[in-house]
Amino acid sequence: MNTDEHGLILYADDDLLIANKPAGLTTIPGGWEADAPSLAKILEAEFGRVWTVHRLDKGTSGAVLFARSAAAHRTLSLLFETRAVRKTYHAICIGVPKWDEHTARHPLRFDVGHSHRTVVDHSKGKPSETAFRVLERFTGHSLLEARPATGRTHQVRVHAYALGFPLLGDALYCRPVERDIISPLQRPALHAYSLEFEFEGKPFSFTAPYPEDFTQTLSRLQVYKLHVDMLQV
Incomplete structure (x- = not known):
């Protein structure tokens, strides 16, 4: 899937990646759907490894934030933990x-x-x-x-x-x-x-x-x- 063609990417730099998740797509692979398509897999095919910061339910659409480095992941995860x-x-x-x-x-x-x-x-x-x-x-x-x-x-x-x-x-x-x-x-x-x-x-x-x-x-x-x-x- 071409992410630009499908309007998935809201923002990308060396640290952050923000995507507009379609409904019906899991944020990350897991459980009984481990082999099913996921937003993280689609993004990694184009951007390389991404780190999950938070998730949306499969049926929920909208903005999802990923990190593009381990250091950014630590910082962003702390922001979510501290409700920032x-x-x-x-x-x-x-x-x-x-x-x-x-x-x-x-x-x-x-x-x-x-x-x-x-x-x-x-x-x-x-x-x-x-x-x-x-x-x-x-x-x-x-x-x-x-x-x-x-x-x-x-x-x-x-x-x-x-x-x-x-x-x-x-x-x-x-x-x-x-x-x-x-x-x-x-x-x-x-x-x-x-x-x-x-x-x-x-x-x-x-x-x-x-x-x-x-x-x-x-x-x-x-x-x-x-x-x-x-x-x-």
């Missing part, structure tokens, strides 16, 4: 919040015995925090910005679900009747929109354009809202 990287996600959710901004602080625990879901657990869960902001309201759906302060598995998805606004297309946390009614998405409607951090005294900020399925879904929601608004006039 500002991560922003965009999510298309079922339901329309009455609030404009809200911070979810439900403690989370990964439950291997329950379809590998993460669950809210007030007694055994780890402290978790996600700040949500409404970007756009549709008819029965909304586009939310999510900024996780912690990095638990499925954190944005579970916190949105716990607030009563599950992600469109999320088969793991959403009842089947609520999925894919208006959307072409065959995955959770979650996109890693931007990364902001400082590396070696220099500020970096990267934004990943929406993939086609995400854009199409937003367009359908906008058209449907316009249609409903016209009927109510």
Whole structure:
């Protein structure tokens, strides 16, 4: 795969490599899909060895940061460990919040015995925090910005679900009747929109354009809202 041709590369220098991961592609090989294509394998075919700094779920699209040297990997990993990287996600959710901004602080625990879901657990869960902001309201759906302060598995998805606004297309946390009614998405409607951090005294900020399925879904929601608004006039 030619990375430029497919718009994968957002930025590259001798230390950093930021890619716009397509949904359906794992960040790194592993588990029962060890031989399947992964973003890391595709990048290494063009750039040589890369070091994984963080990961996105297979179904999540958007900005992923890799290091191109062991030294850069140590520095960047420390930034993530100390929460010095500002991560922003965009999510298309079922339901329309009455609030404009809200911070979810439900403690989370990964439950291997329950379809590998993460669950809210007030007694055994780890402290978790996600700040949500409404970007756009549709008819029965909304586009939310999510900024996780912690990095638990499925954190944005579970916190949105716990607030009563599950992600469109999320088969793991959403009842089947609520999925894919208006959307072409065959995955959770979650996109890693931007990364902001400082590396070696220099500020970096990267934004990943929406993939086609995400854009199409937003367009359908906008058209449907316009249609409903016209009927109510």
